[in-house]
Amino acid sequence: MNKLLLCLLLITSTAQATTIPVAASDVAQSWDGIYWFLVYLSLVFFVGIVAAMIIFAVKYRSGVYKKPKYIHGNTPLEIIWTVIPTILLFVCFGWGWQVYKEMIHAPSDSMEVRVIGKQWLWQFVYKNGTSSVGDLFVPVNKPVKLIMSSEDVLHAFFIPNFRVKKDVVPGMYSNVWFEAKVPGIHQVYCTEYCGTSHSGMLARLIVLSEAQWKDWLSGKKIDVDALPADPTFPGFRANRLGEGMHDAQAGTQAGGQLSLADKGKALVSSKGCVACHSADGSKLVGPSYKGLYGREEKVVEGGKTVSVNVDDNYLRESIENPLAKVVEGYPPSMPPYKGLVNEEELAAIIEYIKSLK
Numbered sequence: 001m002n003k004l005l006l007c008l009l010l011i012t013s014t015a016q017a018t019t020i021p022v023a024a025s026d027v028a029q030s031w032d033g034i035y036w037f038l039v040y041l042s043l044v045f046f047v048g049i050v051a052a053m054i055i056f057a058v059k060y061r062s063g064v065y066k067k068p069k070y071i072h073g074n075t076p077l078e079i080i081w082t083v084i085p086t087i088l089l090f091v092c093f094g095w096g097w098q099v100y101k102e103m104i105h106a107p108s109d110s111m112e113v114r115v116i117g118k119q120w121l122w123q124f125v126y127k128n129g130t131s132s133v134g135d136l137f138v139p140v141n142k143p144v145k146l147i148m149s150s151e152d153v154l155h156a157f158f159i160p161n162f163r164v165k166k167d168v169v170p171g172m173y174s175n176v177w178f179e180a181k182v183p184g185i186h187q188v189y190c191t192e193y194c195g196t197s198h199s200g201m202l203a204r205l206i207v208l209s210e211a212q213w214k215d216w217l218s219g220k221k222i223d224v225d226a227l228p229a230d231p232t233f234p235g236f237r238a239n240r241l242g243e244g245m246h247d248a249q250a251g252t253q254a255g256g257q258l259s260l261a262d263k264g265k266a267l268v269s270s271k272g273c274v275a276c277h278s279a280d281g282s283k284l285v286g287p288s289y290k291g292l293y294g295r296e297e298k299v300v301e302g303g304k305t306v307s308v309n310v311d312d313n314y315l316r317e318s319i320e321n322p323l324a325k326v327v328e329g330y331p332p333s334m335p336p337y338k339g340l341v342n343e344e345e346l347a348a349i350i351e352y353i354k355s356l357k
């Protein structure tokens with residue numbers, strides 16, 4: 001009877017453990033590889049150690065076995081139990097490092113989408129100026145890099161099917177990337193407790209075929225409910241909180257909508273940046289935006305001159321808190337814009353600066 005119960009328990013827990021979400025990206029497959037390696041490795045040691053413990057406890061129980069001779073060390077044994085775990089640990093480390101590298105380095109031809117987390121919804125801003133709330137549309141078989149920030153508190157962006165998860169932090173950008181392999185709808189969660197409606201901070205990741213993606217870009221409405229939904233999340237949930245705040249599906253580039261970079265261009269003149277910065281390489285009060293993105297900049301930080309790579313986070317800091325790193329050879333005369341530009345405006349301005357190669 002006991003054996004039967006144990007068997008049942010083992011079978012149900014194994015079945016549960018194997019129903020992890022579908023692996024809908026290459027990274028997810030690599031991730032699963034190391035996950036199962038660690039699970040089985042732990043299982044081997046668990047079974048081995050517990051079995052030895054039980055056997056010894058029974059075999060050498062007091063009264064049955066008389067006190068054995070005292071042994072002082074056993075060099076071959078000690079070498080074996082040091083060398084084998086060391087090798088296993090290096091395998092875990094090396095393999096983990098490999099998968100981690102794959103996860104954090106987005107291919108250079110990735111399509112970029114900006115993600116803004118706020119209590120309690122996810123907003124997605126595309127290069128063409130479109131934005132959507134609660135639904136992230138991406139094409140299949142194309143690397144996508146998400147540049148994420150938060151408007152208020154800590155959030156975390158998690159796509160279980162792609163095995164990517166990253167904190168979304170106010171005041172800076174963090175990224176994840178993926179290449180979707182399975183068209184249809186995938187669940188997105190916020191996995192950092194962020195207030196009363198945290199559990200409702202969901203989104204749908206909608207992976208479109210090549211043709212559907214073209215349609216969506218040109219402003220056609222996609223019948224999302226007709227797309228295949230992921231079977232591992234049967235009670236699939238969309239974000240109801242964002243509805244009514246924005247059109248949940250705003251694929252509306254048609255009608256002469258400005259691209260994100262063009263919105264940025266309009267903003268740098270309406271915010272007065274153009275008084276001190278040019279877009280054509282000429283030096284005004286401050287440095288020109290032309291060729292800025294991606295170059296090495298010499299800046300004075302805390303009295304010392306250091307070299308920094310101009311990326312999204314550097315641009316963000318230069319705009320919100322320009323005195324943190326002052327460009328060498330320029331006066332510390334730029335006013336801080338923290339609180340004067342919101343996340344969406346900041347994204348547009350940075351996209352504009354990025355576009356001035």
Ligand SMILES: [Cu+2]
Nearest residue numbers: 155190194201
């Ligand atoms: Cu959140």
